[in-house]
Amino acid sequence: QKEVEQNSGPLSVPEGAIASLNCTYSDRGSQSFFWYRQYSGKSPELIMFIYSNGDKEDGRFTAQLNKASQYVSLLIRDSQPSDSATYLCAVLGYSTLTFGKGTMLLVSP
């Protein structure tokens, strides 16, 4: 059973701080990793993906991947109240995308 684990939160950070969201996965053969953001009452939207070990930056977002530790993280710099949402980690194994249950992020003004 392939598993993707995330802390459900909520993770509360003040506006302007760095939010760090973490995810671990069980399938060592997984190759691709994705972060989706889901606002309350809305559908998930893809915000980042990472395929190689290391960091990948896109604006205020940085995805980090450590395949040896089976660990993926998402850093959000200069957090804004509009970043308040549930962040879903997703891992692509053999033909199947498995989602974690998500971490709720709350950014207070």
Added chain:
Amino acid sequence: KAGVTQTPRYLIKTRGQQVTLSCSPISGHRSVSWYQQTPGQGLQFLFEYFSETQRNKGNFPGRFSGRQFSNSRSEMNVSTLELGDSALYLCASTSRTGDTGELFFGEGSRLTVL
């Protein structure tokens, strides 16, 4: 460019009934996936269709079925509804032809089973 369109958005059924949900992918997208989302289990993969063929199937009972038409539109059907089938059913499409996690989701169909 229109996004993924799902209909109906909301529906209420009773136990034992069946339901059919529809999904129109983004124009040009040939792969359509279906997911069930519940507060307790999160997003769970149901199945994926590409060019009218089911490529992958999740761990759901046979009451859950789907199909894809030649225009890439997809339907999923749930027969003999159970209370536990109450969920948000999300459809996602992608332009990728191979395995990918780069999905575009529709707004979902919220099913309530009474």
